[in-house]
Amino acid sequence: MRRVAPVIIAFLSGFVTVISFCFNPDKTVLGGIEPRVLSWVTIVGGFTLLLGVVSITRVNWQAVHRKKEGWPYKFLTLVAMYVMAVPAMLPSSWSPLFGDAEGSIYDWLFMHIDAPMMGTMFAMLAFYIASAAYRAFRARNPESTLLLAAAVLVMLWRVPMGEAFLRLFGENVPGFINTYLMNGVNAAVQRGIVIGAALGAASMSLRIMLGIERTYMGKG
Amino acid sequence: MSGIEILQIWVAAFFTLAIFSFLYKDNPFFKLAEHVFAGLSAGYYVGLVWKSIILQQLWYPMMAGEWLLVFPAMLGALMFARLVPKISWVSRVSLAFVMGTTAGVFLVSQLNGMILPQMQATMLPLVLSEGAGATLMALVMVIGVISTLIYFYFSKEHTGALGVTAKVGVWFIMIAFGAHFGYTVMARVSLLIGRVNFLYEDWLGTFLLIF
Numbered sequence: 001m002r003r004v005a006p007v008i009i010a011f012l013s014g015f016v017t018v019i020s021f022c023f024n025p026d027k028t029v030l031g032g033i034e035p036r037v038l039s040w041v042t043i044v045g046g047f048t049l050l051l052g053v054v055s056i057t058r059v060n061w062q063a064v065h066r067k068k069e070g071w072p073y074k075f076l077t078l079v080a081m082y083v084m085a086v087p088a089m090l091p092s093s094w095s096p097l098f099g100d101a102e103g104s105i106y107d108w109l110f111m112h113i114d115a116p117m118m119g120t121m122f123a124m125l126a127f128y129i130a131s132a133a134y135r136a137f138r139a140r141n142p143e144s145t146l147l148l149a150a151a152v153l154v155m156l157w158r159v160p161m162g163e164a165f166l167r168l169f170g171e172n173v174p175g176f177i178n179t180y181l182m183n184g185v186n187a188a189v190q191r192g193i194v195i196g197a198a199l200g201a202a203s204m205s206l207r208i209m210l211g212i213e214r215t216y217m218g219k220g
Numbered sequence: 221m222s223g224i225e226i227l228q229i230w231v232a233a234f235f236t237l238a239i240f241s242f243l244y245k246d247n248p249f250f251k252l253a254e255h256v257f258a259g260l261s262a263g264y265y266v267g268l269v270w271k272s273i274i275l276q277q278l279w280y281p282m283m284a285g286e287w288l289l290v291f292p293a294m295l296g297a298l299m300f301a302r303l304v305p306k307i308s309w310v311s312r313v314s315l316a317f318v319m320g321t322t323a324g325v326f327l328v329s330q331l332n333g334m335i336l337p338q339m340q341a342t343m344l345p346l347v348l349s350e351g352a353g354a355t356l357m358a359l360v361m362v363i364g365v366i367s368t369l370i371y372f373y374f375s376k377e378h379t380g381a382l383g384v385t386a387k388v389g390v391w392f393i394m395i396a397f398g399a400h401f402g403y404t405v406m407a408r409v410s411l412l413i414g415r416v417n418f419l420y421e422d423w424l425g426t427f428l429l430i431f
Binding site (some may be wrong): 003050051054079120147149152180204 | 251253397401
């Protein structure tokens, strides 16, 4: 019961969704099932995020309560999460500080703390990427030389000074990089990877629907 | 510039510098910023989900009489059974519904919306009337896609013709990864310029106003 019922539910919900795809959503009841169950999945997903919040609270609060190493930071995580989330959940009719409109606590925290930190985190990757490139980009064999040459060409092409430098070798060199490197070789490989990944995703979907893949259920 | 605007800039500058301080080594300022960032990001998604899903897709339509939405609400509530070990298996019902539906949607969308259109776009005539450049592009596209797919085909040993094609695939992949790497580096550098510009112009600019 604990393992068979979920497999039957997964099969039925997947099967109905696939069948629904074959019918016109405007003319048949069956055709309208797919968009409806998709919105249901979004709603269940929303509850899952709320479950995540409960889980974060439990784990961090336990660490704070037991005064584990680094507990003040965990307390800060909890404070930041609730200071951001609670005012956003309250109706803006109570106060202009509530809700998510401009001028609310939610908006202020996002614009002046969260977004700058997000930008900085990504910007910091520039240093680590440079350090990784120093170690990885060595022309040891033909393959790594190709990697190095392509990266250098694209980096030069992306900045005005580099583009001007490339034009010294020929007026059409930047255009050549755009056409043959980015829209040619790069697009072809991306397409190959996308087709391969899509085939993998389709076969994994079939495995889930047929109950062969059950790891999502966990143990027990 | 008002006092509140200066405060906003200083708060953003403090957290920006706290994160950059990790470039030296792990330190209490970075840890503080890191934990605040984790909390704020979680809170941000809670606010987003609360408004766009719980209220707009569930609560308001239910209040308008769409009572069928009781089912996803119940399935969502069942997810919380995971918090009670004795009945945690009940949450599998919701998980199975989500996994099954997503699998059904993926099966159709990947075949119909991804694999077939991508294959169709690759089946190009190798001799085109637009000239040698267009023919070369078509050739690069066809050889690139086929050789990349063959490189990732591991069910047969890469020897003979398959091995040669896989080798060509590696060359294509290396060029594409290099191009992708270069592109990513420049995107990150552009973000770095943005943050440094903020510190230099906005934050240091406030010094002139204060002192």
